[in-house]
Amino acid sequence: IVSLEKIEGLVSHEPAADRARVGAGTRLGALMHILQGIGQGLPNMGDIDKQAIGGALGTATHGSGPTLGAYHTQVEAVQLVDGRGKLREYSRADDPDMIHATGVALGAFGILTEVTMNNIAAYRLRRRKWVLPIGDMLRDFEKMMAAHRSAEFYYIPFSGYAQFIASDLSDAQPTQRPTEDDERGLATLRKLRTVLRRLPSLRRALIKGAVKKVPSEDYVQDWLNVYVSDRRTKFNEMEYHLPFEEGPKALAEIIALTEKHFSEVYFPMEVRSVAPDEFWLSPFHKRLTCSIAIHHDAANDPLPFMRAAEPIFRKYGGRPHWGKMHSLKAADFKKLYPRWDDALAVRRDIDADNRFVSPYMAGLFGIE
Incomplete structure (x- = not known):
């Protein structure tokens, strides 16, 4: 088990852009107060604040609103450690496909260490x-x-x-x-x-x-x-x-x-x-x-x-929901997600040795 508890807190922020970079282990409850302290806010939230932001992103955790996306839609850039210990950085500007591939990753696309989020002014x-x-x-x-x-x-x-x-x-x-x-x-x-x-x-x-x-x-x-x-x-x-x-x-x-x-x-x-x-x-x-x-x-x-x-x-x-009860396996998800095969190809590139694949994840992704 890898804990991100120590990888938390504000790393940097851009006041003009309402953008902040934080450790992936930062709990949502702490993140709220960090952002309020720099004049920013999350556009939307669910009703539980105990999750780390890395986990919330990885499972597509969300609030409610027909024009408001889940937490992962705020991601501007990510830093992660791949399966061979290499530090990788992806951004919307340079690697939009990689942001879309790794934004909801279930913890299987490397260890997320830092994330830059597009926020809004406090409200x-x-x-x-x-x-x-x-x-x-x-x-x-x-x-x-x-x-x-x-x-x-x-x-x-x-x-x-x-x-x-x-x-x-x-x-x-x-x-x-x-x-x-x-x-x-x-x-x-x-x-x-x-x-x-x-x-x-x-x-x-x-x-x-x-x-x-x-x-x-x-x-x-x-x-x-x-x-x-x-x-x-x-x-x-x-x-x-x-x-x-x-x-x-x-x-x-x-x-x-x-x-x-x-x-x-x-x-x-x-x-x-x-x-x-x-x-x-x-x-x-x-x-x-x-x-x-x-x-x-x-x-x-x-x-x-x-x-x-x-x-x-x-x-x-x-x-x-990726973080809640269901009985679906890889064959089911392939029918539900148009970019399923593309996402798995990115996962293999980041974790060629399947270091981040637990038995449960193997069932989800169809890995033998």
Whole structure:
């Protein structure tokens, strides 16, 4: 195991270009404060900040917004160590194909040591949250997701309701962010699942009543105080990235499957959008994407639920998140990624001796 913990922090920055070079082991939580300190910001984020930037890039980690790309779309240049210990440097200006090949690399295209990222000037966001019937959300999906700089929603199983989250740029003064209550809400959903498992109608009625009473939120904060949420309850997760227009149909089928056959599920389902990009192994390669994530309590076996849901995702042309559960192998990926063979050729050049190929990676890449 190679740890990049010591390869972290700011290396250099270009104020005029809102560009910064950092160690690949820099945690996103630290990176936010580094960038804010030099007047820069990440254009978008997911809701977890514990990952190192190198890992976030390598697995195509993302936030939400139809015009906002995943973290790897910010890459201007990379420095990596190849399989024979040679230091390599690639940049958009000199090697655009190599940036597109190595930007999403799963850790198998060398050890990323430093990355130069194109950021934006530090900014503020107005964030709003409200609940609405899931039928309305699915009907107005494209309009609602396109109406905001960043938008996502959660469907609460067995409730019939979704919570919509919208974030837009703001010049207003910061206001108090409401106290986060996600963990307590999750504990309530878990308790209702456990106590009322044999009384599904009562469970549904109580959850529906509770969700309808969830208060709306509306506040303004600096970007680094908006995106991240508290995530302490452990779970297993599957996330698939679908053609944007297929999202509502796939989600409706996942909801029906869950509520008919998997009463143990209580985690909300997360739905996001991601802009298309040119990176060869990006799940968002050349298509506007709807991402749907399903979750299962880590204390219980997730496989029956995940195995039942995965064919629905695949039916709609889904590409799995590289860092989450899925069952696909090399032959499947070859059909999903037009530049698959080109990417593997670059991987062989960087790591001719397969030093970075674990048994799991061998299955992904079809290496014997």
